[in-house]
Amino acid sequence: MFKKLPGDEAQHLVSTTPDTAVVFRPAVLRTPAIVTIIIFTWRLLAGIVRLLWRHPIASAVVTVPCALAWLHGWQWGVALIALVLVGLTAWALVDRPSFARLLGWRLLAWWRLIWVYRRHWQPVMLISGLGRTLKGRDYVPHLVKVTCTSWADLVTVKMLTGQAVKDWSDRIEHLAHGFGATSCRVTIARSGRLLLAFPRRDPLATPLPALLIPAVASVGPVEIGKREDGSPWRLKVHGTHVLVAGATGAGKGSIIWSTIRGLLPAVRAGLVQIWALDPKLMELSFGRALFDYYAADPAACADLLEDAVKVMQERAGRFAGVQRNHIPTVEDPFVLVVVDEVAFLTAYQSDKGLKVRISAALATLTTQGRAVGVGVLAALQDPRKDVLSIRNLFPDKIALRLDESEQVDMVLGDGARDRGALADLISPQPDLGAGIAYARLETSPEPMRARAGYVSDADIRAMVATFTADTLPLPLTEEVA
Numbered sequence: 001m002f003k004k005l006p007g008d009e010a011q012h013l014v015s016t017t018p019d020t021a022v023v024f025r026p027a028v029l030r031t032p033a034i035v036t037i038i039i040f041t042w043r044l045l046a047g048i049v050r051l052l053w054r055h056p057i058a059s060a061v062v063t064v065p066c067a068l069a070w071l072h073g074w075q076w077g078v079a080l081i082a083l084v085l086v087g088l089t090a091w092a093l094v095d096r097p098s099f100a101r102l103l104g105w106r107l108l109a110w111w112r113l114i115w116v117y118r119r120h121w122q123p124v125m126l127i128s129g130l131g132r133t134l135k136g137r138d139y140v141p142h143l144v145k146v147t148c149t150s151w152a153d154l155v156t157v158k159m160l161t162g163q164a165v166k167d168w169s170d171r172i173e174h175l176a177h178g179f180g181a182t183s184c185r186v187t188i189a190r191s192g193r194l195l196l197a198f199p200r201r202d203p204l205a206t207p208l209p210a211l212l213i214p215a216v217a218s219v220g221p222v223e224i225g226k227r228e229d230g231s232p233w234r235l236k237v238h239g240t241h242v243l244v245a246g247a248t249g250a251g252k253g254s255i256i257w258s259t260i261r262g263l264l265p266a267v268r269a270g271l272v273q274i275w276a277l278d279p280k281l282m283e284l285s286f287g288r289a290l291f292d293y294y295a296a297d298p299a300a301c302a303d304l305l306e307d308a309v310k311v312m313q314e315r316a317g318r319f320a321g322v323q324r325n326h327i328p329t330v331e332d333p334f335v336l337v338v339v340d341e342v343a344f345l346t347a348y349q350s351d352k353g354l355k356v357r358i359s360a361a362l363a364t365l366t367t368q369g370r371a372v373g374v375g376v377l378a379a380l381q382d383p384r385k386d387v388l389s390i391r392n393l394f395p396d397k398i399a400l401r402l403d404e405s406e407q408v409d410m411v412l413g414d415g416a417r418d419r420g421a422l423a424d425l426i427s428p429q430p431d432l433g434a435g436i437a438y439a440r441l442e443t444s445p446e447p448m449r450a451r452a453g454y455v456s457d458a459d460i461r462a463m464v465a466t467f468t469a470d471t472l473p474l475p476l477t478e479e480v481a
């Protein structure tokens, strides 16, 4: 401040070329020392007040032991710290969930904010291209806050003015590796703000056994597995159509069988009928006795689908002008048409006549069936458009492990992979990756990661034995598992 600024040297510059740019000397204002002292004191006080206001607990943690040590001797300060540490350890040992909820995750979030995100923020933003250096000044997006859950860090970010969500979703790999995570998912928090999820560990890394058959007959949503955040994965089947795509061995069977398993009490109560199409003659034949209608060869599959269309049209005629939504009853149960490997019936079908009949029936069911209680749950391996031209007619889509990154958007819709649905990176090892899926539901554009429970052959056998032993419908509240 009291030093002569380098700008003063401008007066000594001598130029011999006539077109030299004009050199301006910045004006130097000599500030009285008292003004500088007042400004610095004001900034210090404002900083202390802001610190106390924003971080009262952290401030107390430092100031209280220091004050105690100052007033009564250092032994008192150390004793207080030891007492608090012992108390916190006891709390964590006795009631871990409440400790984690109220303190543990906050402490971890604070540590991760300082050690991981703030420390690497500027380089990661600039190198990934999300920040800019203009005229020697760095403009980087604002790191608003970090919160921790049991499996991920959730980082709230204020985008730079003029940035788009796509700028961020195009750089999820830079962000993930820059902050030491395996992946990053981008969601919109509100206008101009994003929520970035960086998983710290994979809560879906261990296979999930088949879930208990529900005690109560319900048409759904059916609990079929676990979501990444630990909450149950409930799949809606009534009032929608679901497409499940996955490479061979990705675990399509676990989604189909978990859904059937969850619906069994409702099947026994007469509220649901399952019509199964099994062109591969492998997956569904095992539990044939559970289905109201079963077809395997293509001609029988075409008949089944056309019968489902007839049910749909008959109901549409009856419901017209009376009710707009279907309520499952014993007279008008929800009909779930389950198709394993739908491409066998469409793209790979050599009989042109059958192919046309099947495609027409599937298109009719998926466009008009849901309002009258006919739903389709279809699985397929190859999601290319020419393999299943009607894939956009399924409101809800699930992508298990896929072979190529382009297939992710084919199944889940445009931009799903950029938002973090990395279905092509799911492990091909069955114990690590089978049954793991990204689901994109009609109600939410954000892909959700989850793992379906694995329904083994023994489980299917037990389901068949239990549900075929007694043909009487179960009362709605009877315990069956």
Ligand SMILES: Nc1ncnc2c1ncn2[C@@H]1O[C@H](COP(=O)(O)OP(=O)(O)OP(=O)(O)O)[C@@H](O)[C@H]1O
Residues within 6 Å of the ligand: 207, 208, 246, 247, 248, 249, 250, 251, 252, 253, 254, 283, 381, 430, 431, 434, 435, 436, 451, 452, 453, 454, 455
């Ligand atoms: N949810 C799951 N959790 C753990 N392992 C699973 C799960 N689902 C399937 N697996 C394992 O992966 C193997 C293949 O599963 P599945 O047959 O269901 O795959 P798929 O996608 O139907 O394959 P395909 O198209 O060849 O029939 C199973 O034998 C099992 O070992």
